[in-house]
Amino acid sequence: MADRFRLEAIGHLRTPFPDKFGIPRQAGLVDLPGTIEMVPPYDERAFFEGLEEVSHLWVTFLFHRNLEQGWRGRVRPPRLGGNRRLGVFATRSPFRPNHLGLSVVRLHGIDSRAGREVKLRISGVDMLDGTPVVDIKPYLPYADAVTGARGGFASAAPEPRLKVRFTPELETRLQAMPQGAELADAIRALVALDPRPAYVAGEDHGKEYGMALYRWNVRWRVEDATGEAVVFGMEPLEV
Amino acid sequence: MADRFRLEAIGHLRTPFPDKFGIPRQAGLVDLPGTIEMVPPYDERAFFEGLEEVSHLWVTFLFHRNLEQGWRGRVRPPRLGGNRRLGVFATRSPFRPNHLGLSVVRLHGIDSRAGREVKLRISGVDMLDGTPVVDIKPYLPYADAVTGARGGFASAAPEPRLKVRFTPELETRLQAMPQGAELADAIRALVALDPRPAYVAGEDHGKEYGMALYRWNVRWRVEDATGEAVVFGMEPLEV
Numbered sequence: 001m002a003d004r005f006r007l008e009a010i011g012h013l014r015t016p017f018p019d020k021f022g023i024p025r026q027a028g029l030v031d032l033p034g035t036i037e038m039v040p041p042y043d044e045r046a047f048f049e050g051l052e053e054v055s056h057l058w059v060t061f062l063f064h065r066n067l068e069q070g071w072r073g074r075v076r077p078p079r080l081g082g083n084r085r086l087g088v089f090a091t092r093s094p095f096r097p098n099h100l101g102l103s104v105v106r107l108h109g110i111d112s113r114a115g116r117e118v119k120l121r122i123s124g125v126d127m128l129d130g131t132p133v134v135d136i137k138p139y140l141p142y143a144d145a146v147t148g149a150r151g152g153f154a155s156a157a158p159e160p161r162l163k164v165r166f167t168p169e170l171e172t173r174l175q176a177m178p179q180g181a182e183l184a185d186a187i188r189a190l191v192a193l194d195p196r197p198a199y200v201a202g203e204d205h206g207k208e209y210g211m212a213l214y215r216w217n218v219r220w221r222v223e224d225a226t227g228e229a230v231v232f233g234m235e236p237l238e239v
Numbered sequence: 240m241a242d243r244f245r246l247e248a249i250g251h252l253r254t255p256f257p258d259k260f261g262i263p264r265q266a267g268l269v270d271l272p273g274t275i276e277m278v279p280p281y282d283e284r285a286f287f288e289g290l291e292e293v294s295h296l297w298v299t300f301l302f303h304r305n306l307e308q309g310w311r312g313r314v315r316p317p318r319l320g321g322n323r324r325l326g327v328f329a330t331r332s333p334f335r336p337n338h339l340g341l342s343v344v345r346l347h348g349i350d351s352r353a354g355r356e357v358k359l360r361i362s363g364v365d366m367l368d369g370t371p372v373v374d375i376k377p378y379l380p381y382a383d384a385v386t387g388a389r390g391g392f393a394s395a396a397p398e399p400r401l402k403v404r405f406t407p408e409l410e411t412r413l414q415a416m417p418q419g420a421e422l423a424d425a426i427r428a429l430v431a432l433d434p435r436p437a438y439v440a441g442e443d444h445g446k447e448y449g450m451a452l453y454r455w456n457v458r459w460r461v462e463d464a465t466g467e468a469v470v471f472g473m474e475p476l477e478v
Contacts (some may be wrong), residue, residue: 003248050329053391090289152292
């Protein structure tokens with residue numbers, strides 16, 4: 001039996017994350033919007049008939065930016081402070097054989113033009129912008145929502161860890177922007193999850209971080225005095 | 240960006256199902272045992288460290304027997320009696336682009352020899368014997384068990400539909416077999432789900448069905464008078 005197979009992208013994800021830093025570590029932690037743009041010949045509306053009845057989707061995708069880096073048999077999950085090593089198959093690490101990712105997302109609607117060019121409006125995304133999608137399946141609660149399952153090292157959802165505030169100048173600027181309120185909410189939710197590498201948290205007060213969100217580089221640091229995260233800058237990303 | 244990728248089998252499934260007919264239509268419906276046999280270089284015990292703490296796994300696999308038949312944009316799910324057509328992405332049909340399957344299974348234990356030759360003991364399988372595995376991930380309840388999700392056409396688990404009995408001769412033979420009781424339980428559970436094509440159910444009384452289970456061809460029919468399934472024969476499968 002041949003044990004090599006060819007995969008093809010059936011679509012691409014559009015998400016608020018042009019860069020890895022700051023992406024929530026599982027789907028659904030922050031309810032940020034995204035889109036799946038199907039590519040021909042997979043973009044026919046008829047191939048999605050019945051999917052409107054479903055509230056959530058499984059998206060199987062490729063960690064495409066990690067393909068060249070290969071895989072690692074043992075990894076240090078950020079959830080464990082980067083100290084404990086686990087086997088790659090005990091984690092959802094992107095540095096895995098075949099580089100397959102799996103996320104459940106909420107489905108909000110299906111757009112198309114003249115029965116083609118299907119775009120799925122989703123939320124709860126945790127993928128890089130541009131990620132290749134290789135499968136879409138309905139979430140089936142009776143089979144997929146396992147009651148009483150134990151998740152080992154990651155049984156509970158990570159709690160927001162940082163209190164977040166904006167400088168008065170940035171707050172004023174955001175208020176003046178169209179959709180500035182939504183953007184502020186997204187920044188607050190993402191920074192609160194504390195995207196810093198686990199091994200520096202608590203030892204890097206004052207260090208400046210830049211987090212790419214949509215077309216912005218959002219700049220923040222953790223204050224020495226209060227331990228709060230202060231968001232102090234926002235610049236257009238250089239492309 | 241290149242949009243074609245290569246997949247490699249990291250292991251193979253050993254299941255009671257040498258043939259498609261009779262396989263439950265989702266994982267977990269019948270708690271039948273199986274094994275994932277890892278292949279080198281993915282068979283090191285260290286790559287699974289920490290997985291013992293997890294009760295359930297996601298197994299991503301390939302519908303390898305359907306590769307040559309390609310994919311269909313619209314399908315007739317058996318759950319809907321084979322009458323209604325849905326788009327392939329609204330279903331878990333095996334005739335899908337990239338032929339990826341996804342099942343959650345229970346993990347019972349991890350065997351290995353001298354730190355290699357890893358075999359995962361699992362149950363709740365719904366895959367063909369010999370299925371290539373392309374990924375194994377821990378089930379994370381906080382991210383994967385979505386409360387209140389709607390599953391559309393397949394919101395509820397299929398109920399057992401047939402009452403099942405054995406002929407006295409077969410019952411006696413099963414009682415005399417080592418592990419005959421477990422085999423009888425498995426046959427009962429699988430036939431009760433009614434593996435007949437939906438469009439014939441109710442119109443094929445008296446027709447004989449053969450269902451491959453382990454190394455047996457299990458023979459049964461639905462009685463005209465009672466509507467019960469009667470299991471009347473069991474022969475070694477011809478290989």
